[in-house]
Amino acid sequence: MSHHQSGEDVVDLAIVGAGINGLAIARDAAARGLRVVVVDRADAGSGTSATSSRLIHGGLKYLERYDFTLVHESVRERHLLFRNAPHLVRDYPMLIPFYAGNSRPGPLLRLGVAVFDALAAGRGRGRGRGVSNRRMAMRWPHLEQKGLRGGVLFNDAQVPWAERLCIELLLDARHLGARLLTHTTVTGLLRSGDRVTGIRTRENRSGHEREIRAHLTVNAAGPWIDRVLDGQIVSKRLNGGTKGSHLIVDPFPGAPSTCIFFEAAADRRPIFVLPWEGRYMLGSTDLTYEGDLDEVVTDQSEIDYLLAETNRIFPGAGLTPDDVVYTVAGVRPLPYAADVTDNAKISRGHTVLDHGPAHPGLFSIIGGKLTTHRALAEDVTDAALKALGRAPRRCTTRTRPLPGADTSDYAAFREEFMHGSPLSAAQRGRLLDIYGVRARRVLALAEEDPALLDVVDEESGAVAAEVVLAVNEEGAATLGDILLRRTLIGLGSDMGRGAAPRCARIAAPHLGWDEHRVQEEIAAYDEELRPFRPRSLRTPAAPESQERSML
Structure with a gap:
């Protein structure tokens, strides 16, 4: 223009x-x-968007504020996402254990889940149910047993790759x-x-x-x-965002296969232990934030708080700061409200x-x-x-599938794709979970150039064709775009630092980068990772020959 x-x-x-x-x-x-x-x-x-708890949740928490409208909207939207993006959304059971001395008594939480199920009628993912102490001890034996008063298991949803x-x-x-x-x-x-x-x-x-x-x-x-x-127009302050941080850790002794949603001892806040793509997210905090929005970093006190609470509820975990693979911090875009004493009370509506x-x-x-x-x-x-003074036009997004779900029968497509060649089952499953039906595009690129089937990241099994797809079809313009938000290689244990040079060189001819620019991109990528406080930047990187294949 x-x-x-x-x-x-x-x-x-x-x-x-x-x-x-x-x-x-x-x-x-x-x-x-x-x-x-x-x-x-x-x-x-x-x-x-990249710093959330990755939950597509019906909003059980919002019942505490009697925000039925938001619960209803959340349940409906969760239902639509299962229909329009089945490749990106998973059923995600959550256990809420009840302990003596919790600020929210068990019967109230049971009632909450019943109300939630009623509001979700016809759109639920299975009814919530109470779990007795005996069942708890059998199914979640590593949970702290002292003061345990049973719990409730309810069904929510997760979008692992937001x-x-x-x-x-x-x-x-x-x-x-x-x-x-x-x-x-x-x-x-x-x-x-x-x-x-x-x-x-x-x-x-x-x-x-x-x-x-x-x-x-x-x-x-x-x-x-x-x-x-x-400096553009006069407006009262609109955003009162609170900071939320998560820690990413590897599986730990006693780590649960179900999401655990529990009350922190330190401040009574509900927090999560979230199973996520072979790792765990611990979080999140909810802190008033007046700092620089471009420098949002998980601080040491948040790390200590989340580790202490996880170790308390899983006494065998023994997590230390060295176990943190990386951290993720963001600011929730909440409405500004002066003199708030409890951040959880700020509306999550829009x-x-x-x-x-x-x-x-x-x-x-x-x-x-x-x-x-x-x-x-x-x-x-x-x-x-x-x-704009235009005639109203009907919204179509309630029924419109996302591009990765653009098929009449996703389950059938998935079944068929899993049985093709040439990749391993783990690689195919990953491609489906990331690209849905567009996983075909990855294979089509590799058919034109078989070198694009080369694995660029041992841990995830990602292939070179994905880098080309990211650049040519998905709007990636930098190495960070490719690794952190398209192929997701950057969310692995070394945050993609081992794969970065190779991926930059694969992208280079497609983006017109010379060797100088490739080096610039690799350096800029490390810079982009700094706020995550990744372990791979805290310790010297292992030589490539020692990397074990995780496939």
Whole structure:
């Protein structure tokens, strides 16, 4: 787009932020015929969306605040995700053990699960049920037995690769005609009098600046929404995000096969031990955060807290800070509320704020969560059509499958794909879990060039074709995009540092990188990993010859 645009060059929606909400809005709006551009200063799904507990949950926790609307919405959205993205969503049973002295008595939690099941009628994943002490001792023998008063087991859902949910929304939005500009910073809002008429952008690498004129600008920057507005328009503070951290650890003595959802002794907060792709996530914290949003790092006190609570509930675990493979910290995009004493009481719902009449042409999106991204997008698009003076158009995303589920019978596809050649069963299973039916694209690339079947990462079994797919079809522009948010090699035990040089060289010809740029990307990748505090950056890397194959 040039600076001198003709009138036709005005898009309907300029969306700031390509997190799960910005991408979902782009997808819905494009599906309803709007012209959309999405801009993000980093990569799609690289902010808050990549730091969640990876749960698609019906919102049992929200019953504590009698937030039935949010529970109902969450249950419905979970149901739709199972239908529209069966490759990305898993059934995920959770056990809540009851201990003497818990602030939430067992009978109340049992009642909560019963109410939850009633609200989920017809959309549940099996009913919750009480578990006696005897059953607990048999099935979860490594749980702390002292003061145990039984528990309740209920069925929820997990999206192990939340990053891929974002990438699939990106692929579908693009397929529907939306344009995505990643690694591009929004430097300001365009104004005509009080009306907001679009955004100013600057490409991070080239420094190239452009103006994108839009009938409506949607500020969907998550915890950064205030920063987008700062110095541009007068607005009260909108985001009161709290910091949530998780620790990633390898299986430990007595580690459960079920998610355990328990009350911390230190502060009564409900926290999780979450089985995740062969490892465990411990979390999360919920701390008021006033620090730098670009430097969100799990601090030592959070590490100590989560390890102590896990060791308390699993006395045989004996976890120490050396057992932490890496940490993940993010800021929840919650609404700002002054003088909050209990962060859990801040609503997890979402609001579409129209800045008109003071500043027509601008929306800010407050709140939102992984589970309800589609519903949020439907609300925003409904409001956008109204603000643009367009006739209402029916939302199609309730029934529209994501690209990786675009087949009439996913289970049959899965069965058939698992029996093909040339990869191992573990590799095929992984491809399905990451790409769904698009796993065929990985094999098609390898058919054209058999060298692309080479394994680039021993631990995951990922192949070279995936790097090419990430770059040529999935919008990856940096090594971090490829490793952390497309192939997910970067979420393994060394965070992909061993595979990084190879992957950079495979990507190079497709992205026009010379050897100097390859070296730059490898260095930039290490820099991107720093906030995770990975063990592989704390200790010297093992020579490649000593890497054991985990396949």
